Amino acid sequence: MNASVPHIEVMRSQLGRARGLGAGHSGVGHWWAERVSAASLLPLSTWFVVQMFRLGGADHAEVVKWGGKPVNATMLAALIITTFYHAQVGLQVIVDDYVHGKAHLPTRLLIKIGTSLMGLLGVFAVIKLVARSSTGK
Amino acid sequence: MQDIRKALYVGSRSDGTLIERPMSPHLQVYRYRLSMVLSISNRITGVIATAGAALGVFWLGAAAKGPKSFATARKVTGNPLGKLVLVGWLASVVYHTVGGIRHLIWDAGYRYDKEELNKDGPVAVGVTAGVSTVLAVALLAVAGCRRSKRAKAGKVS
Numbered sequence: 001m002n003a004s005v006p007h008i009e010v011m012r013s014q015l016g017r018a019r020g021l022g023a024g025h026s027g028v029g030h031w032w033a034e035r036v037s038a039a040s041l042l043p044l045s046t047w048f049v050v051q052m053f054r055l056g057g058a059d060h061a062e063v064v065k066w067g068g069k070p071v072n073a074t075m076l077a078a079l080i081i082t083t084f085y086h087a088q089v090g091l092q093v094i095v096d097d098y099v100h101g102k103a104h105l106p107t108r109l110l111i112k113i114g115t116s117l118m119g120l121l122g123v124f125a126v127i128k129l130v131a132r133s134s135t136g137k
Numbered sequence: 138m139q140d141i142r143k144a145l146y147v148g149s150r151s152d153g154t155l156i157e158r159p160m161s162p163h164l165q166v167y168r169y170r171l172s173m174v175l176s177i178s179n180r181i182t183g184v185i186a187t188a189g190a191a192l193g194v195f196w197l198g199a200a201a202k203g204p205k206s207f208a209t210a211r212k213v214t215g216n217p218l219g220k221l222v223l224v225g226w227l228a229s230v231v232y233h234t235v236g237g238i239r240h241l242i243w244d245a246g247y248r249y250d251k252e253e254l255n256k257d258g259p260v261a262v263g264v265t266a267g268v269s270t271v272l273a274v275a276l277l278a279v280a281g282c283r284r285s286k287r288a289k290a291g292k293v294s
Contacts, residue, residue, distance in 0.1 A: 006157050010144040035244060038237050045230065049272065056280030059287065060207040063200045080194065087187040094180055115187070122194040128201035 030089060037086035044079040067126065068133020077126045084119035088112060171258045179236035182229040189226030215284075220277065227276075228269040235261050235268075 055066060066072055091111045099107045148158045167173065199210035213219045239261060243249045248257055 006147050006155050008144050008147055008155070010141050035241065039241065042234070042238075045234065052276055053279055056276050057283035057287075059211075060200060060204040063207065067197075067200065076197075080190075083190050084187075087183075087190065090183050091187065094184070118191050118194055121198060125194065125197040125201040129197070132201065 030092075034086070034089045034093075037082050037089065040082050041079075041086055044075065044082055047075055048079055064129060064133045067129030070130075073126050073130050077123050080122035080126070081119055084115045084122070088115040091115065171262075172254055175236065175258055175261060179233060179240070182233040182236070185226065185229035186233050189222075189229065192222070192226070224269075224273045224277075227273055228265070231269045231272070232261075232265040235265050 051066070051072070055063060058066070067076065088111060092108060095104065095107050095111055146158050146160060147155055149155050196210050196214070199206040214223065239248070239257065248254070
């Protein structure tokens with residue numbers, strides 16, 4: 001047992017905390033975003049592994065031909081968007097847990113910008129591949 | 138007591154007097170358990186999987202840019218060190234997938250008892266090792282075959 005009896009000056013009950021969303025005012029949405037993107041990545045990444053068997057050791061022309069097919073381009077873009085969305089949501093939790101104080105906000109912004117840019121780069125690469133295969137180069 | 142977090146650690150006993158509830162002890166006082174390694178590994182492999190995905194996007198970008206850039210990318214992926222990185226990425230993705238599936242099962246309300254967790258941990262390690270090895274060997278073999286076939290046909294890759 002503690003020697004000193006604690007004394008609370010904060011006007012907040014356990015029930016109020018549970019009902020009123022707590023200090024962050026959100027969290028359930030983020031939790032769902034992580035799970036739904038994770039579940040979506042299961043079929044998408046399985047598809048990608050299968051495609052890698054078709055593409056392992058392929059030369060440029062073969063990759064362009066592969067990426068130019070509408071179904072492949074669609075799946076690839078979906079995989080890229082979901083991957084970097086899931087990465088953003090997941091890395092945010094890691095930063096929230098381990099980075100404190102003044103470094104927290106810049107690190108979180110860096111994660112957000114970095115994953116968004118990588119996702120955009122991937123999507124534009126897919127678009128360029130489609131354009132490349134339609135011109136036959 | 139001004140800090141909200143600290144204040145929320147205050148509980149009351151059945152006679153109504155307030156007590157400070159115990160907080161988690163520091164990491165080093167825990168006995169080693171496989172589950173603690175598997176837990177942090179899920180985060181670490183998540184970070185590695187993201188880094189690998191970024192490399193994958195660069196590979197795709199090289200293919201989009203043109204044959205010259207793609208030849209450079211192939212030099213990287215064909216290099217032994219590059220292959221090692223690819224295999225590491227693959228193993229990380231496989232473990233993160235296995236760990237993720239376990240998380241989804243726990244979220245659905247299953248396999249979260251102490252005995253079940255301790256039973257499933259080694260299975261997760263075994264599945265990761267098996268699937269990673271099979272996929273890595275098969276993918277490297279397929280890529281190697283395709284390369285040598287093209288070299289025999291005399292095509293410049």
